[in-house]
Amino acid sequence: MPPPPVAARRLGGASVACFALAAATPLTVVTAVVPGAYADSGLPGLPLLFAAVGIVLLLFMVGCTGMIRRLPGPGALYSFVARGLGRPAGVGAAWLALLSYNALQVGLYGVVGAAVAPLVGAPWWTVAAACWCVVALCGMLLRPSSTARLLAVPVCGGIVLIAGYAGANLLEPGVGGVAWAALHPGQLGEVSRPVLGLLLVVAAFTFVGFETTVAYAEDVRRPRSATARAAVGSVLILTLLYATASWAMAAATGPGRIGAAAAARGPELAFDLAATRTPSWAVPLGRVLVVAGLLAAMLALHHTVVRYLVALGRDRVLSAGLAAWRPASLTQSLTAGLIIGGCVLFDRPVVALGNRLAVGGGLGVLLLLAVTSLAALVFLNRHPDGEGIWRRFVAPGVSTVLLGALAYLAYLSFPELILAAAGTALLGALYGLVLRFARPVVYAGIGLGGAAVVVAPAAVAVPRPRSPGAHRPERVNRLAG
Numbered sequence: 001m002p003p004p005p006v007a008a009r010r011l012g013g014a015s016v017a018c019f020a021l022a023a024a025t026p027l028t029v030v031t032a033v034v035p036g037a038y039a040d041s042g043l044p045g046l047p048l049l050f051a052a053v054g055i056v057l058l059l060f061m062v063g064c065t066g067m068i069r070r071l072p073g074p075g076a077l078y079s080f081v082a083r084g085l086g087r088p089a090g091v092g093a094a095w096l097a098l099l100s101y102n103a104l105q106v107g108l109y110g111v112v113g114a115a116v117a118p119l120v121g122a123p124w125w126t127v128a129a130a131c132w133c134v135v136a137l138c139g140m141l142l143r144p145s146s147t148a149r150l151l152a153v154p155v156c157g158g159i160v161l162i163a164g165y166a167g168a169n170l171l172e173p174g175v176g177g178v179a180w181a182a183l184h185p186g187q188l189g190e191v192s193r194p195v196l197g198l199l200l201v202v203a204a205f206t207f208v209g210f211e212t213t214v215a216y217a218e219d220v221r222r223p224r225s226a227t228a229r230a231a232v233g234s235v236l237i238l239t240l241l242y243a244t245a246s247w248a249m250a251a252a253t254g255p256g257r258i259g260a261a262a263a264a265r266g267p268e269l270a271f272d273l274a275a276t277r278t279p280s281w282a283v284p285l286g287r288v289l290v291v292a293g294l295l296a297a298m299l300a301l302h303h304t305v306v307r308y309l310v311a312l313g314r315d316r317v318l319s320a321g322l323a324a325w326r327p328a329s330l331t332q333s334l335t336a337g338l339i340i341g342g343c344v345l346f347d348r349p350v351v352a353l354g355n356r357l358a359v360g361g362g363l364g365v366l367l368l369l370a371v372t373s374l375a376a377l378v379f380l381n382r383h384p385d386g387e388g389i390w391r392r393f394v395a396p397g398v399s400t401v402l403l404g405a406l407a408y409l410a411y412l413s414f415p416e417l418i419l420a421a422a423g424t425a426l427l428g429a430l431y432g433l434v435l436r437f438a439r440p441v442v443y444a445g446i447g448l449g450g451a452a453v454v455v456a457p458a459a460v461a462v463p464r465p466r467s468p469g470a471h472r473p474e475r476v477n478r479l480a481g
Contacts, residue, residue, distance in 0.1 A: 011220045015148035016213045016230035017237075022151045022300040023209030024238055025108075027158035027293045030165075030245045031286070035262040035269040037202050037246075041195050042259025044250050045187030046203075047243040053203040054239030056402045057210065060369060061235065063376035063396030065228040066387050068214060070379075072223035075311035075447060076215040077372045082447025084375025084382075088432030090447045091317060093371055095428030096421060097308050100364030102332075103357045104208070105301040106339045110354025112294040125344045131295055132340060136333035139302045140326060144219045151300060154292040161286050162241050165270060166248035168277035174254030183247065197409035204406050205362040206242060210234040211369060212300065215307040249273065305332045316442040317435070356417075363410050364421040370403035371425075 037046055067080045075082070078097060082090020112131055113124035120127065138147060170178060188196060213231040217223040250258040252273045262269050271283045306328045313322030322328045343353060377396035380387055411418040435443040 010143070010145040011148060011216060011226070013220070013226040013230045013233070015145065015152075016216045016220055016227055017234050018148045018151045018155050019216065019300045019303060020210045020213045020230060020234040021155045021159075021237065022293070022296040023212050023304065024207060024234070025209075025293050025297045026206075026238060026241050027162060027286070027290055028297075029206045029242065030162050031270040031290060032267045033202065033206055034242070034246045034249060035265070035267060037199055038249070038258050038262035038269075039266070041191055041199055043187065043191050043195075043199065044256070044258055045184070046199065046250075047183060047247040048185060048188060049199050049203040050206070050239060050242040050246065053200065053207060053406075054235055054243075056204075056399060056406070057207055057235045057369075058232065059395045059399040060373050060403060061228065061232050062391055063373060063380060063399060064211075064214070064231070066380050066391050066396075067376050068217070068228050069224045070383075070385065072217045072227075073311075073448075074215070074218045074307060074314070076217075076308065077211065077368055078308060078311060079447045080214075080372050080379070081375045084377075084379035085371070087436070087443060087446040088429040089371070089375075091432030091435070092425035092427075092429035093368060094308060094312055094317065095431070096364055096368050096371075096425040098305060099424045100361045100368065100421065101301050101305045101308070102335065102339070102361070103364065104361030105298050105305070106336055106343075107354045107357030107359075107361060108294055108298050108301070109336070109340055110343065111358065112291060112298075114354060115294075116291060125340065128340055131298060132333070132337055134295065135298045135302050136329075136337075138299055139306065139329045139333060144216070144303065147299065147303065151296045154289055154296045157285075157289050158293050159237070159241065161282070161289055162245050164278060164282065165274045165286070166245045169248035169252035169273055172277050173251040174257065178251045194412070198413045200406060201363075201366075201410045201413055203242075204366055204410075205359065207235065207238055208362045208365045209297070209300070210238065211365065211372075212304045215304050218307075252277070302329070302332055302336075315445050315448065316439075317432075317446060359414065360417040360420065363414055363417050364424075366403070366410060367407050367418065367421050367425070370400065370407045373400040373403050 034046070037043075064080070067084075071079055071083060073079050075094075076097070078090055078094040081093035109128040109131060110124070113126075113128035116127045117124040138150070142150065191199075210231055213227045213234065217227055220226040249270065253261040265272055271286060274286065275283050306325065309318065309322045309328040309331060310325060312318040313320055313324075313328065322331060373396055377393070377400055380392040380396065384392060407418070432443070432446065435446070
């Protein structure tokens, strides 16, 4: 299937960044994940971990940018892995991406259902069903440009609110003043290595979503530049937000007291600190924006999965009917609805299940990033095209090692979730090998974005005669002699 005409490419870099920032849910991270990390560790140096992970992801984007400029197709990370590490690995990456983003989305349905249900006096599944209807209708009826404008409201509102909360905390610090010591690297030596590794994994998990910009290559006006700028911009924005907000939270409670305060107040810590430092409407607005941000994340993840389904449909790895946008969107909505229905039918504990699915999905994406970084390293050095040593070798190599280390730390903390993600990727790779022998034409098109595959017929082998025929002169002469 050919790519859409240029007139259909309506998104700019800012619109694509809205999808990425919505998927990352920065306001939920600041209000829920950051206090939880402080409560578990008591480490004031948490801002340094966000900055360190941000640097690692920027190194990853150096190699990924080179891949985007060379392969600006619709397959996103699946296409990169297929071209760098081989077609079976590409199919494994596609399966891993589908599993991870679906787990993230369904996990968020459970989280928002559990959070909103007590406020409206209804079961959690009714709230989740209402959110599912909104996401399904928006995914089917709205164009990507309209969806980007819709997502911009909670995304921009959340960013402004985080900045406002952080500014208020820094202007009115707790006892002892602003905690400048929290920015000293020596703080990281005060916790054990297992806890430090877990915090690094949590910090990496909070950035999940920035990589989804690559999936919108067909929707942007300048795919080779806009998607890369959107991803880099998203990483920079998230790094600044997380590091500043976590530092300001520690400053507001006072040096050395952030761990106890986070353990006592939990997810209410950010709102409790803001209640005494901001106008009365800031806290209710923040609660509304948290729910709106979760709903925006579900919609952004829905679009990401749809684009992977479209790419796999075009390559005929999945049904060719998924090559169109609306059937793929309907399929994704039905899949999410069936999973939610299964959770209701089997009466699973929604809070634990939602958190488990969200964490598992985030870890799967982390593993996918490590594999993609290795694919970029291999592809750019196997097929150099003017890239310098920094973009072709140094940055991809360093990011591969560091992302691999993060994946190993994730395995130490969540072995069953990482093994489930790796098992899914392995099953996908085995399916790719099956396609190699059962459907060789489909196998040849894996990662090509639906481009035509020309298969030349093999030359007909003509057997050579072992001895001259009776009509040959040499045969006649020999008989005559």
